[in-house]
Amino acid sequence: MITASVLILLGIGFTSAVILAVASKLLYVYEDPRIAQVENVLAGANCGGCGYPGCAGAAQGVVEGKAGATVCVVGGDAVAEKVAAIMGLEFSSMEKQIAFVDCTGGIRAEEVYRYAGVKDCRAQHMLYNGSKMCPEGCLGFGTCITACQFGAIEMGPNGYPVVDPNLCTACGGCEQVCPRGVITVWGMTARITHLNLETDCLAPCRQRCPGQINIPRYIEQVSRGDYAGALETIRERIPMPLSIGRVCPHPCEGVCRRGRVDEPVGINMIKRFAADWEMNSGTRLPISCAPDTGRKVAVVGGGPAGLSCAFFLRRLGHSPTIFESMPKLGGQLRYGIPEYRLPKAVLDWEIQGILDLGIDVRFEQFFGKDFTLDTLREEGFEAVFLGIGAWMNMNLRIENEDAEGVSTGTEFLTKVGLGVESGTGKKVVVVGGGNTAIDAARTSVRLGADVTLMYRRTRDEMPANMEEIIGAEEEGVKYLFLAAPTRIVKDGDGRVTHIEYIKMELGEPDQSGRRRPIPIEGSETLIEADTVYTAIGQKPELSCLYEDGVCQLEETRWRTLAADPDTLQTAMPHVFTGGDMHTGPALVITALGEGRKAARSIHQYLNGEPPHVDARTQRDMIPYTMFTDVPNVGYRERSEMPHLIECDERACTFGEIEGALSEAQAKRETCRCLRCGLTCYNRDMVDGQECADGDCVKNQ
Amino acid sequence: MDYFVLVIAAIFVNNIVLAQYLGNCPFIGTSKESGVALGMGLAVVFVATLAAVITWCVQEYLLAPNDLDYLQTIAFILVIAALVQFVEMFLKKAIPPLYKSLGIFLPLITTNCAVLGIAIICQREEFGLLQTFLFSMASGVGFMLALVLLAGIRERLDLARVPMAMRGTPLGLVMAGLMSLAFFAFKGMAS
Ligand code: SF4
Ligand code: SF4
Numbered sequence: 001m002i003t004a005s006v007l008i009l010l011g012i013g014f015t016s017a018v019i020l021a022v023a024s025k026l027l028y029v030y031e032d033p034r035i036a037q038v039e040n041v042l043a044g045a046n047c048g049g050c051g052y053p054g055c056a057g058a059a060q061g062v063v064e065g066k067a068g069a070t071v072c073v074v075g076g077d078a079v080a081e082k083v084a085a086i087m088g089l090e091f092s093s094m095e096k097q098i099a100f101v102d103c104t105g106g107i108r109a110e111e112v113y114r115y116a117g118v119k120d121c122r123a124q125h126m127l128y129n130g131s132k133m134c135p136e137g138c139l140g141f142g143t144c145i146t147a148c149q150f151g152a153i154e155m156g157p158n159g160y161p162v163v164d165p166n167l168c169t170a171c172g173g174c175e176q177v178c179p180r181g182v183i184t185v186w187g188m189t190a191r192i193t194h195l196n197l198e199t200d201c202l203a204p205c206r207q208r209c210p211g212q213i214n215i216p217r218y219i220e221q222v223s224r225g226d227y228a229g230a231l232e233t234i235r236e237r238i239p240m241p242l243s244i245g246r247v248c249p250h251p252c253e254g255v256c257r258r259g260r261v262d263e264p265v266g267i268n269m270i271k272r273f274a275a276d277w278e279m280n281s282g283t284r285l286p287i288s289c290a291p292d293t294g295r296k297v298a299v300v301g302g303g304p305a306g307l308s309c310a311f312f313l314r315r316l317g318h319s320p321t322i323f324e325s326m327p328k329l330g331g332q333l334r335y336g337i338p339e340y341r342l343p344k345a346v347l348d349w350e351i352q353g354i355l356d357l358g359i360d361v362r363f364e365q366f367f368g369k370d371f372t373l374d375t376l377r378e379e380g381f382e383a384v385f386l387g388i389g390a391w392m393n394m395n396l397r398i399e400n401e402d403a404e405g406v407s408t409g410t411e412f413l414t415k416v417g418l419g420v421e422s423g424t425g426k427k428v429v430v431v432g433g434g435n436t437a438i439d440a441a442r443t444s445v446r447l448g449a450d451v452t453l454m455y456r457r458t459r460d461e462m463p464a465n466m467e468e469i470i471g472a473e474e475e476g477v478k479y480l481f482l483a484a485p486t487r488i489v490k491d492g493d494g495r496v497t498h499i500e501y502i503k504m505e506l507g508e509p510d511q512s513g514r515r516r517p518i519p520i521e522g523s524e525t526l527i528e529a530d531t532v533y534t535a536i537g538q539k540p541e542l543s544c545l546y547e548d549g550v551c552q553l554e555e556t557r558w559r560t561l562a563a564d565p566d567t568l569q570t571a572m573p574h575v576f577t578g579g580d581m582h583t584g585p586a587l588v589i590t591a592l593g594e595g596r597k598a599a600r601s602i603h604q605y606l607n608g609e610p611p612h613v614d615a616r617t618q619r620d621m622i623p624y625t626m627f628t629d630v631p632n633v634g635y636r637e638r639s640e641m642p643h644l645i646e647c648d649e650r651a652c653t654f655g656e657i658e659g660a661l662s663e664a665q666a667k668r669e670t671c672r673c674l675r676c677g678l679t680c681y682n683r684d685m686v687d688g689q690e691c692a693d694g695d696c697v698k699n700q
Numbered sequence: 701m702d703y704f705v706l707v708i709a710a711i712f713v714n715n716i717v718l719a720q721y722l723g724n725c726p727f728i729g730t731s732k733e734s735g736v737a738l739g740m741g742l743a744v745v746f747v748a749t750l751a752a753v754i755t756w757c758v759q760e761y762l763l764a765p766n767d768l769d770y771l772q773t774i775a776f777i778l779v780i781a782a783l784v785q786f787v788e789m790f791l792k793k794a795i796p797p798l799y800k801s802l803g804i805f806l807p808l809i810t811t812n813c814a815v816l817g818i819a820i821i822c823q824r825e826e827f828g829l830l831q832t833f834l835f836s837m838a839s840g841v842g843f844m845l846a847l848v849l850l851a852g853i854r855e856r857l858d859l860a861r862v863p864m865a866m867r868g869t870p871l872g873l874v875m876a877g878l879m880s881l882a883f884f885a886f887k888g889m890a891s
Contacts, residue, residue, distance in 0.1 A: 004766055016782030023786055027793040123859045
């Protein structure tokens with residue numbers, strides 16, 4: 001019996017062993033020994049932050065080439081270096097990533113918890129889709145805090161989470177549990193390439209800014225005296241805070257919530273203050289760039305759009321080369337905006353800072369003549385950004401327009417910008433009502449002329465900035481409203497002597513909502529002029545795109561370059577555009593914003609993905625954020641921009657007119673900011689109470 | 701009809717975990733997320749069926765003719781262990797995606813008393829080969845059902861406010877107990 005038992009058991013065991021031994025030969029699967037090696041050097045936390053089920057999975061991912069040496073979110077550079085060594089890869093330092101809380105709400109937001117029984121953000125979200133008034137804001141139950149294995153998040157004094165950057169390992173645990181997307185783990189690349197989403201915490205000003213600058217954030221940083229931080233925030237969106245601080249017509253201020261209480265926050269003044277602070281300190285703040293990728297991109301046009309595109313491409317690690325047709329960079333900023341608004345020295349300082357990042361420039365290169373899309377390809381440029389601006393002037397289409405002494409406002413401003421003789425006479429008439437017309441008029445005044453500005457509608461309909469219109473008037477520019485030129489009168493030498501205009505009256509509103517001017521029959525009048533500048537609009541010069549009479553890319557019916565409105569990719573996949581060439585004449589900040597958008601798309605293109613944007617991308621103002629009732633905010637006076645030069649002197653000097661705020665003024669102005677979110681804003685403690693400056697603390 | 705009753709009884713009335721109290725450790729251990737529970741459940745269905753069929757053959761052709769029934773437990777363990785190893789190798793080679801998705805659960809089954817229990821019950825009840833096949837598969841399904849149900853409940857409970865000391869396994873055990881009470885309602889409907 002015993003013998004039989006032993007034999008049977010041994011038999012079963014032996015048979016199994018033989019079967020398994022044979023099977024192990026037949027069913028043998030090769031496993032890369034490096035998997036075990038990699039697993040050994042990983043941190044061993046099995047946290048799953050890398051997206052793989054534990055360290056073994058991550059090791060396999062690395063060996064299979066699905067994950068990089070930087071797979072371990074906990075291990076940091078040291079572990080990545082070891083993994084790279086095993087895999088025979090070259091290691092370049094990881095971009096620092098941390099969790100970032102994008103919600104300024106908290107107890108300031110309307111807090112209506114309908115039910116707080118289940119103290120968990122996800123439960124709240126599931127049951128009531130979040131009961132706080134703000135559809136996106138932080139729910140404040142702190143689920144992220146429990147989710148963080150590294151103790152890096154705690155509840156801040158305002159009831160929303162605060163991340164300790166030193167403890168955060170960017171494992172993403174918090175990001176996964178937050179039902180509202182209030183927390184994102186990201187680094188510089190992701191921040192630069194992020195476009196406003198409707199689900200972000202977007203103050204009205206931030207929604208309106210064509211550059212998408214995080215306005216409340218930099219204002220808050222300035223209020224704390226963290227000027228470097230404020231500049232970093234601004235430079236995540238635009239490369240030229242000095243210029244924008246001077247020339248931007250600040251559309252953001254038009255929608256500022258504070259404007260519902262008294263006057264909008266001086267957003268642009270604060271930006272200018274921070275930018276000037278850096279310039280005046282004489283040293284440049286370091287600007288971080290991703291490790292070199294060695295991918296070459298051609299940027300055609302060194303104006304705001306091109307500079308912005310090159311700047312962000314460089315920061316994303318690529319190697320842009322700017323092709324500029326003029327002897328200097330800056331485009332309309334240099335050749336269209338006069339010295340008294342944007343001193344050339346300031347512009348030069350700013351551009352130098354951008355080039356110092358390592359951007360090549362080739363001057364006096366004309367697109368279509370000195371190089372083409374094909375030659376760029378041959379030279380090894382993998383993508384091209386076209387941003388040649390809108391330099392071609394519209395004609396008045398009247399008799400004798402070619403008379404001597406008649407030229408366009410941009411030509412004139414360019415000549416002044418280049419420092420060559422402009423040929424301005426004593427009696428100047430400027431035709432047009434936009435900023436270029438005003439710039440031409442004010443520049444002519446400075447050259448000693450008697451200037452009249454002729455516009456076919458009234459002052460209220462002028463597209464130029466009100467400050468500019470008033471400034472020009474103060475300097476002696478005369479306005480002639482409701483007048484349209486009909487003929488140029490010239491003398492025997494072919495030089496202009498007079499300009500004939502017809503008086504207008506306003507009729508019914510047209511598509512633009514403005515009342516259409518209608519000529520009054522028989523009201524023709526002559527006005528004396530030895531120089532006429534026309535500034536009635538510009539468009540891009542697209543002839544450079546033609547080869548043998550065929551346009552290589554698509555044009556729109558407004559004679560601008562057609563491109564996808566979100567990605568700015570043109571009909572040729574490797575060609576992108578932006579700025580005035582794409583939009584037609586628009587704001588400098590719009591061009592800067594488009595430069596970044598294009599850089600983002602080019603980055604995606606170079607990484608082998610088709611350029612794309614998120615479906616939730618914000619395009620228009622978000623309606624529910626535009627409420628007009630802003631209760632519990634007391635009156636506070638807006639700071640005045642100081643004038644550097646007084647009125648009488650202004651007309652004969654090109655010196656800068658506007659000065660910068662003092663530190664105290666800037667800080668006071670930051671205190672006026674309500675630090676808005678989508679639906680929340682900082683209220684004053686007591687109804688109608690005026691806060692002292694010390695109350696600025698409430699902004700933190 | 702008999703076969704139908706056999707299957708229903710194995711799934712609901714004599715549920716292997718909730719009525720026979722076998723396989724409690726993987727039941728509590730892998731019932732935290734429904735995805736994991738489903739994976740484990742499928743693995744058990746597969747291995748239990750295969751194991752019961754093979755052990756039936758071992759019993760029928762090896763142990764019974766030699767009057768060695770008392771070796772049943774040890775022989776079955778040996779067979780199941782070898783079988784799981786073999787299945788693991790086979791899946792790794794033949795169906796790598798399935799192998800990957802089963803992951804840690806496959807080796808876990810080697811030490812799973814439910815699988816051994818199912819094989820032994822088949823012997824005790826003196827089932828034929830077809831009955832053994834059906835019964836073992838249905839028992840596996842019963843295990844999977846219990847596992848997925850408990851995982852669903854525990855996922856919800858994760859969101860609830862539970863005293864610290866009761867969080868996790870203690871509450872899981874309480875829930876398992878309540879579920880087993882609920883399954884008692886089927887008692888007597890079939891044997
Ligand atoms: S959970 Fe969030 S805050 Fe904590 S370490 Fe991970 S990413 Fe950082
Ligand atoms: S108050 Fe501040 S945050 Fe709010 S809209 Fe104005 S500038 Fe933006």
